[in-house]
Amino acid sequence: MNRSINVLPVVLCLFATSFLRADEPAEVDSNRFQQAHSRTFRAFDSQTERTWEKPFFFVQLADPQYGMFTGNEGLDQEKALVNQAVKHINRLQPKFVIVCGDLTNATPAQARYEAQVSQYQQDFSKIDPGIPLVCVCGNHDIGNRPTAESIARYTEHFGDDYFSFWVGGVFNVVLNSSLLKDPSGVPERLQQQQNWLEQQLQHSRVKEAKHIFVFLHHPLFLEQEDEPDQYFNIPLERRTPLLALLKAANVRAIFAGHYHRNAYGRAGEMEMITTGPVGRPLGKDPSGLRIVQVEETQIQHAYHSLDSVPDTID
Template identity: 45%
Template structure:
C-alpha cells in the first residue's frame, strides 16, 4: 500500500505550540533530547556567488533542489531515530525568496512545507521566523504572510519540564515599519520570562545577539550592541540557560556570564568548513548538552 501523503499543519497558534500540553509539560519527566536546525533556505545555493546572494528576476531560471534534498535527508534521519527526538525546531530562513520575489516565494513555501510534512508525526515540528521569511525590513503584511504559512512569529511552550521561548529576532534588527508589533512582542516577552516553574529556560531565535564575544562590534550577522547587552542582561536575570540561533550558516557561539549562546550551521548551504547538518541537544535535570552533526553522521540513537 502506498504511503499516505501528509500535508503541513500549522501548530503555533495564539502564542502557544498546540502539540504540548502546557500544564502537563511543566513537570520534569526525565532526560530527553531534541534537534535544532536552521536555514533550509531553498534557492540560496543557486544564487550564491561565493561572496553574496544574487538578485533574482522573474525571467531568470531558479532551482532549489539542493536545499530541498538536504532538508529531506535530515528528516529521513530523524524519522529513523530510536527513541524519537522530543521535537525538531528550525531556527529561521525556512525559505530564501522574499515575499516580493514571486513566483519563487510561493513555490519555495509550497516545496518546503511538503518536505516538512514528511517528518514522522510523532516528532513535533517548530518553525522560527528568519529575515528571509518576514523580510529584512518587516511589514505587517510580510509578518502576516509568514503566520499564514508557518504559524506564529513568536510563542512559548513547555516540554518535559523546560520552558522554551521562540522570539522574532527581526524586531531587534529593524522594526520601523512595525513598532506597535514590536511593543506587543516585548510586553509578551516580559510576561513569559516571569514564569520560574521549569528546570531550564531556553530561547530560540534566528539572528544571534553575537557570534563569539558578547561585546563584539556590529555586523550583518549579529544585533546592535546596546540592544544586545540590554536583552542579554534581561535573559540572564530571568534565568535563561541557553540561546539557540541560526542565520550565520556556520557553527559558532560564546557566553554572556553563565548563559551560553549557540549558533548552528545551515541545513541548506553551509558557508564555513563544517558540512550541512543539525544540532542534537540532550536535556538532563541539571544540564543541557549539545553536539553538532553533519547530516550523514546524525546518530540513530542519542540518549
C-alpha cells in the first residue's frame, strides 16, 4: 500500500482558513448594546456614580446613519468614518461615549435594516470595552411615525428607548424624541415617557446633581426656543411645556443630533447643543464629534472634525 500523502491541499486549506479568520469582522458583544434596561443604564452603578469626585469628559456623536451616503446600497463610507472616530475615542479614553440617534439609515420596516445594525455593532464594538457606549434612538431607528412594533425592533438590538443614569455626580436623561416629534402612532408611549420624566426630575437625589443633561435625537429647537415648527425641531405644542419642565428642574444642557450640522441656542440658562454628524454632513460642518468637558460648576464643549481631534484632553 502506498502510504505517501499529498500535503499540498492540506497546506492550502490551512492557509486559506487562517487568511479568512484574519479578515473576519470584530466579534460583537451583544450585551454591550443591551445596557439600557429597566429605564437605567447598567454600565454605571447608580449608587457610586451619584457622588462628584473630579472633572471628566465624554464624547458625543450623532448620525452615523449607516447607508445614507449611498441610499442604502453600501456602507463603506460610514464604516470608514466611524472607524476613524473609534480610534480617537480609544486614544482619548473618555468617561463614556453617547451616540445621539440615527444609528442606521434604513428603518426597521426596510429590508436593509438588519445589515446596517450588524455593521454598526461590529464597528462600535471596537471601542475599548472599558468605555461605556450609550445609544439613543432617532427617527430612522424607529421611523418618523414610531409604532409599538418599530420601537420593539429597536429595543431588541439596543435596549430601552428612554432611560436615565448617573455619571460622576451628574444626572443624565435619554429621551425618545421621535415620540415628541410625532406621537400619533403610539400616543400612550409619549404619555408614559412624560410621566416617567416628571418623576425622574422631581426625585430628591436628582436635585443634588452637579449638572443635569438631557440627550435625544431631535433638537427641541435650533437657535431660538420659540422658533417656528420645522422638520429639524420639535413642534411648539410639545416643545414649550417640555422646556418649562426642564428649566424648572435646572437642566444644564440638552444634546441632540438630527440636523447633520452644528447649531446652538439657549432657553434661559439652559444650552441647546445640536451636534454635527459622524456620518454624512448636510452643511458646511464636516464629519466629526463633540468633546464635552464637565467641571463642578460649568461645562465646556467643542466640535472637532475627524481630522482635527486633539491628541489628549487636559
